[in-house]
Amino acid sequence: MTVTTRAAGDAADRGAEAVRFREGAGRLSLDFIRTLRYRGTLGAVEELADVPALVAWIVQCGPCALEPDPALVRPTEVRDARSLREAVHELIAAGLGPGGVASSSFLSRELVNRAAAVPAPTPRVDPSGALLWIAADPVAATLSLVARDAVDLVTSPAILRVRECADPTCGALFVDNSRPGNRRWCSMGACGNRAKKSTIRKKAAQGNADKAERDRGKDGRA
Numbered sequence: 001m002t003v004t005t006r007a008a009g010d011a012a013d014r015g016a017e018a019v020r021f022r023e024g025a026g027r028l029s030l031d032f033i034r035t036l037r038y039r040g041t042l043g044a045v046e047e048l049a050d051v052p053a054l055v056a057w058i059v060q061c062g063p064c065a066l067e068p069d070p071a072l073v074r075p076t077e078v079r080d081a082r083s084l085r086e087a088v089h090e091l092i093a094a095g096l097g098p099g100g101v102a103s104s105s106f107l108s109r110e111l112v113n114r115a116a117a118v119p120a121p122t123p124r125v126d127p128s129g130a131l132l133w134i135a136a137d138p139v140a141a142t143l144s145l146v147a148r149d150a151v152d153l154v155t156s157p158a159i160l161r162v163r164e165c166a167d168p169t170c171g172a173l174f175v176d177n178s179r180p181g182n183r184r185w186c187s188m189g190a191c192g193n194r195a196k197k198s199t200i201r202k203k204a205a206q207g208n209a210d211k212a213e214r215d216r217g218k219d220g221r222a
């Protein structure tokens, strides 16, 4: 596959593209399944809509130093990536449920297992002494990392730390690495902040209602 180069891991140089997709769930597989935003609702948004979107996710979230050439990525790879994403989601959802990952479908396990069997990016030391991750096919190799991460997650105690964001419109899954294990939101900057503001607004409204009630009481006594 023909590839174009970019500075590895240099998020600042990637500008707006670096923040196109949500990251920070704590696992690559969890970040990947967030590319279907508002999953399970009527307002679900497909973020992996086409080849450029898939390539952009690989560039932003994957480790490879070489970018895939969008002209060489087939539309069927986008469809397959979305199928893999839904299979990963099914395995993780099953892993969080009472039946465990064993209750996931054979088809989904096969999809994930097959993607995990594809060669993953390999590390190299470049002449300047820097670490470079390379792959002949950065798309398939990065999706292999996603699948391997999912397999590791659902078969290890790490699954016990996976939570669903408390924001009812978010639904994102994330790893709760807090010591007490009681983190509620996928991100304090977005969902946590929204909840905090909503609580402040409700308290203010309740305070106003209480004051109005007291004022009415005073009027009644007068």
Ligand SMILES: [Zn+2]
Binding pocket: 165, 166, 167, 170, 171, 172, 185, 186, 187, 191
């Ligand atoms: Zn959230």
